[in-house]
Amino acid sequence: MNTIQYLIQQTINAVSVGSLYALMAIGLAMVFGILRLINFAHGDLIMVGSYAALLSLGLGAPFWTAVLIGIAASTLVGLAMERVAYRPIRGAPEVAMLLTSFAVTIFLENVAILIFSPTPRAFPTPPILSGALEFGGLRISAVDVLAILVAAVVLVLLTFFIRRSEAGVGMRAASQDLLAARLMGININRVIVMAFAIGSALAGVVGILWSIRVGKIDPLMGFYPVLKAFVASVIGGLGSLPGAVLGGYVLGFLEILLQGLLPSSLTPYRDAFVFIILIVLLLFRPNGILGSTEKEKI
Amino acid sequence: MVTARRSNLLAVLLSLLILVAVLLVIDLAASAYIQRVVMGLGISIILVVSLNLLNGFTGVFSLGQVGFMAIGAYAAAILTLPISLKSVNLPELPAWLGEVQAPFLLATLAGAILATVIAFLVGLSLMRLTGPYVAVATLGFLVIVQVILVNWDRMTRGARTFSGVPPYTTLWWVWGWAVLTTYVVWRLVRSAYGRRMMAVRDNEIAAQALGVSVMRSRLLAFCVSAFFAAIAGSLWAHFFTSFSPKAFYFAETFSIITMLVIGGMGSISGSIVGVVFVTLLSEILRNAERGINLGFLTIPPVYGASQIIMSVIFVLVIIFRPKGLLGGRELDLGRLLPGRNRRAAAESRAVGGDERPS
Amino acid sequence: MLKLEDINVQYGNVRALKGISLEVREGELVTLLGANGAGKSTTLMTISGILRPRSGHITFEGHDLARAGAYDVVQLGIIHCPEGRRIFGGLTVFENLRMGASRRQDRRAVQADMDWVCALFPVLGKRLTQTGATLSGGEQQMLAIGRALIARPRLLMLDEPSLGLAPLIVRDIFNVIQQLHSQGVTILLVEQNARQALQIADRGYLLETGRVVLSGPVAELRANPEIERFYLGGSALPLDGKHPAGT
Numbered sequence: 001m002n003t004i005q006y007l008i009q010q011t012i013n014a015v016s017v018g019s020l021y022a023l024m025a026i027g028l029a030m031v032f033g034i035l036r037l038i039n040f041a042h043g044d045l046i047m048v049g050s051y052a053a054l055l056s057l058g059l060g061a062p063f064w065t066a067v068l069i070g071i072a073a074s075t076l077v078g079l080a081m082e083r084v085a086y087r088p089i090r091g092a093p094e095v096a097m098l099l100t101s102f103a104v105t106i107f108l109e110n111v112a113i114l115i116f117s118p119t120p121r122a123f124p125t126p127p128i129l130s131g132a133l134e135f136g137g138l139r140i141s142a143v144d145v146l147a148i149l150v151a152a153v154v155l156v157l158l159t160f161f162i163r164r165s166e167a168g169v170g171m172r173a174a175s176q177d178l179l180a181a182r183l184m185g186i187n188i189n190r191v192i193v194m195a196f197a198i199g200s201a202l203a204g205v206v207g208i209l210w211s212i213r214v215g216k217i218d219p220l221m222g223f224y225p226v227l228k229a230f231v232a233s234v235i236g237g238l239g240s241l242p243g244a245v246l247g248g249y250v251l252g253f254l255e256i257l258l259q260g261l262l263p264s265s266l267t268p269y270r271d272a273f274v275f276i277i278l279i280v281l282l283l284f285r286p287n288g289i290l291g292s293t294e295k296e297k298i
Numbered sequence: 299m300v301t302a303r304r305s306n307l308l309a310v311l312l313s314l315l316i317l318v319a320v321l322l323v324i325d326l327a328a329s330a331y332i333q334r335v336v337m338g339l340g341i342s343i344i345l346v347v348s349l350n351l352l353n354g355f356t357g358v359f360s361l362g363q364v365g366f367m368a369i370g371a372y373a374a375a376i377l378t379l380p381i382s383l384k385s386v387n388l389p390e391l392p393a394w395l396g397e398v399q400a401p402f403l404l405a406t407l408a409g410a411i412l413a414t415v416i417a418f419l420v421g422l423s424l425m426r427l428t429g430p431y432v433a434v435a436t437l438g439f440l441v442i443v444q445v446i447l448v449n450w451d452r453m454t455r456g457a458r459t460f461s462g463v464p465p466y467t468t469l470w471w472v473w474g475w476a477v478l479t480t481y482v483v484w485r486l487v488r489s490a491y492g493r494r495m496m497a498v499r500d501n502e503i504a505a506q507a508l509g510v511s512v513m514r515s516r517l518l519a520f521c522v523s524a525f526f527a528a529i530a531g532s533l534w535a536h537f538f539t540s541f542s543p544k545a546f547y548f549a550e551t552f553s554i555i556t557m558l559v560i561g562g563m564g565s566i567s568g569s570i571v572g573v574v575f576v577t578l579l580s581e582i583l584r585n586a587e588r589g590i591n592l593g594f595l596t597i598p599p600v601y602g603a604s605q606i607i608m609s610v611i612f613v614l615v616i617i618f619r620p621k622g623l624l625g626g627r628e629l630d631l632g633r634l635l636p637g638r639n640r641r642a643a644a645e646s647r648a649v650g651g652d653e654r655p656s
Numbered sequence: 657m658l659k660l661e662d663i664n665v666q667y668g669n670v671r672a673l674k675g676i677s678l679e680v681r682e683g684e685l686v687t688l689l690g691a692n693g694a695g696k697s698t699t700l701m702t703i704s705g706i707l708r709p710r711s712g713h714i715t716f717e718g719h720d721l722a723r724a725g726a727y728d729v730v731q732l733g734i735i736h737c738p739e740g741r742r743i744f745g746g747l748t749v750f751e752n753l754r755m756g757a758s759r760r761q762d763r764r765a766v767q768a769d770m771d772w773v774c775a776l777f778p779v780l781g782k783r784l785t786q787t788g789a790t791l792s793g794g795e796q797q798m799l800a801i802g803r804a805l806i807a808r809p810r811l812l813m814l815d816e817p818s819l820g821l822a823p824l825i826v827r828d829i830f831n832v833i834q835q836l837h838s839q840g841v842t843i844l845l846v847e848q849n850a851r852q853a854l855q856i857a858d859r860g861y862l863l864e865t866g867r868v869v870l871s872g873p874v875a876e877l878r879a880n881p882e883i884e885r886f887y888l889g890g891s892a893l894p895l896d897g898k899h900p901a902g903t
Contacts (some may be wrong), residue, residue, distance in 0.1 A: 032430075036430075038430050038433070038434075085613055088617045089616055089617055089620075092616065092620055093620075094429055094430060095353075095359050095563075096559075096616050096620055098359070098430070098433060099555060099559055099612070099616065100612075100613055100616050102552050102555070103552075103556075103609040103610075103612040103613045103616075104609070104613070106552055106605055106606075106608070106609040107605075107606055107609040107610065110603075110605040110606045110609070111606060114603070114606070166754075169747065169751050169754065169755065170755065170758070172744070172746060172747060172751075173744045173747060173751075173755050176744045176745060176746050176747070177742050177743075177744055177745075179706065179738065179742065180738060180742040180743070180744065181744075181755070182705075182706065182726040182727070183704060183706075183726060183730070183735070183736045183737075183738055183742075184730070184735075184755050184756055184758050184759075184803065184807070185726075185727060185730030185731065185735075185758040185759040185807065186755065186758045187727055187758075188726075188727070189727075223548070227437070227441070230434055231434070231438070234430075234431065234434050238430060238431070268445070268448075268449040269445055269446070269449055271441060271445050272441065272442040272445040272446060275438035275439070275441055275442050276438075276442065278434075278435070278438055279423055279424065279435050279438060279439075280423070282423075282427055282431055282435060283423050283426065286426070286427060286431060
């Protein structure tokens with residue numbers, strides 16, 4: 001494989017990984033934008049969806065039905081999370097909300113460990129997705145193609161939704177000025193529920209894609225993804241949906257870049273480097289790439 | 299005024315005496331299990347009180363405390379490890395370290411100083427951030443430390459167990475440091491430094507307008523809390539004598555934050571109360587995990603239940619008592635002495651504001 | 657139409673409103689006057705459901721508002737145009753206006769009202785596709801009022817519409833408010849600019865540190881020496897910087 005082929009191959013890898021990060025980051029950004037809540041438990045929705053899908057498969061459901069069940073499960077648990085843990089503390093300081101999301105994470109992870117045991121389980125790949133596209137010396141796995149396609153479709157749909165639909169504009173209004181939105185009679189509960197529903201469904205989708213890619217699932221599988229999604233969101237600008245998408249792809253590229261550029265002795269430190277780069281970025285653009293550069297005015 | 303102060307001082311001295319007496323009893327007569335719990339209490343107090351300085355009094359929401367604990371633990375342990383063991387477990391250690399075996403206090407202090415220096419360097423950048431950004435950045439620091447510990451085999455044995463650490467930690471070391479930590483933080487909070495920290499916490503812009511250097515206040519808090527976190531790490535390492543990087547990660551972080559929040563941020567005595575409450579509750583729950591026989595009812599073992607219950611309690615506290623068990627206030631020990639002035643109880647209701655959440 | 661009885665509101669330990677009572681009858685333009693911190697905005701926020709009173713009654717057209725949330729209050733037709741305008745900066749003028757129609761179901765009538773608002777404030781019509789953040793202060797205020805009007809309020813509450821605006825723009829805005837008043841819209845106007853407010857209102861209340869200290873028809877208030885001295889610049893040191901004799 002020559003250099004150009006290598007570059008294209010890696011670019012495709014980066015776009016594929018970035019797609020997953022972007023989809024996750026969107027869910028985080030939606031909720032943060034309106035509630036100023038950093039939902040760490042978002043990662044566990046990946047886990048919930050994957051286990052639900054696996055269970056359905058075990059009960060004999062066809063693959064794509066299991067996928068739908070998985071996504072539905074993620075959505076339901078996400079909505080439950082909002083109703084039970086986050087709604088009662090709306091208006092609390094940001095710190096309290098962040099900590100509550102930790103508590104929810106611990107809760108979900110331990111319940112999963114209790115029910116499913118901490119040992120990882122294999123997640124099957126359906127025959128359609130086990131192949132790969134090969135052309136011009138490049139090899140793109142079917143899962144990667146699917147990830148990129150799904151992300152593209154979701155992004156288009158979401159853009160329409162956010163820009164054109166009444167509900168979407170309401171969401172944007174709420175994330176810009178919650179008080180004014182309330183005073184205009186926008187049904188904040190409905191807006192928040194929608195944000196959680198969309199974000200959780202996306203998490204479910206990411207869960208399935210992730211599980212197929214990695215081939216196995218375990219109760220703690222959501223921890224790293226949510227951390228990365230969060231980094232992606234911060235890179236792009238917290239609370240901004242385009243920022244989340246941008247951040248997701250930037251992070252994907254960053255990881256692949258580091259993987260390729262770091263000498264082999266340093267590759268295990270890749271994640272540390274990602275965070276170092278994040279910290280440096282925050283020094284120059286504390287609000288992320290797409291965030292405002294204005295300092296707070298009195 | 300003087301009477302109030304003197305009554306407080308009296309109360310504090312009395313408490314210290316009681317503490318010493320209790321420790322004596324435990325040291326001489328209590329079971330190993332109780333000693334372990336009490337030791338854990340002391341170490342947690344060091345961690346949470348110093349964390350409170352940063353999170354509660356300065357308003358910097360840091361998730362990286364345990365990273366400094368890890369630095370203190372590993373640094374001190376590497377120094378105190380007997381030379382013979384060093385050549386076996388850490389054969390590739392640089393020569394100057396491989397030939398050294400330091401006494402406990404020196405090693406502990408060395409680890410703490412290392413952590414403080416790192417805190418200073420890292421803090422120069424991190425302490426410029428606020429709110430969720432500093433939370434993520436410090437979490438990033440925690441991850442960075444973890445990654446380094448897991449991969450720097452030469453120094454840390456990587457993900458493998460680091461064992462053979464001499465068991466230097468005693469009840470007296472732990473509680474001596476705990477008292478010192480509490481005293482230092484308490485004095486700091488009541489000093490001009492502390493007032494500046496609280497000003498920065500409450501209103502950054504106003505503080506700047508008054509000439510307070512936000513960076514300096516935050517950096518000071520960051521470094522002091524890192525120092526004591528590392529002390530706690532070393533004490534921990536020399537008690538458990540074998541550990542791996544996993545011990546200094548997310549679970550431990552959540553544990554100390556739970557204690558901090560339940561006790562109440564911005565209250566030193568609150569931290570102590572929080573530590574005691576959470577530790578004792580966790581122990582009870584953990585014992586219950588093995589199954590309870592109530593005579594008429596047997597509850598089967600449910601492992602992991604203690605974590606689940608703790609997280610539920612955590613959420614409940616945040617919903618119903620967001621300022622912690624002490625309502626963000628300090629425990630007024632002076633009131634416990636007979637015949638002293640009692641403050642009106644009506645004033646001390648914890649406030650949650652009158653906003654309707656819609 | 658709207659009646660507040662003995663309303664007490666607290667922020668933590670601080671009592672912001674200490675037993676406020678006031679009334680707004682249908683078709684009236686009532687003004688709430690007072691200095692900074694007197695409790696005017698707090699009063700509006702209590703009515704619109706953002707704050708909850710510790711004690712007291714609020715009734716609007718027979719409905720009890722004390723327990724109502726912001727959403728329900730808006731459904732009843734009380735629209736609060738908040739202090740500082742608070743338009744949605746990232747949304748276009750059109751989208752901002754559309755958000756005002758949140759409580760309404762009738763599409764066609766909403767469209768008609770949009771045209772009406774653009775006729776009232778021509779500059780908005782010109783900037784329909786621009787984002788709110790690009791508008792000037794005065795334009796933003798017009799947008800805020802327009803947004804509130806699209807909701808077809810039964811009671812329109814305006815919080816300091818003149819704040820931070822140039823005198824000419826303030827005059828325009830007050831002209832519009834007067835127009836609305838003559839068209840029958842019931843208005844509760846909070847203002848620090850007592851002079852302007854008293855020129856167009858029917859009745860007024862004066863708040864000081866959370867209490868109503870004066871109330872009555874505007875003619876009475878204007879004649880009152882307290883008001884003249886402290887709020888209309890009658891004293892030697894005019895507090896609002898305006899010349900006592902001129903406008």
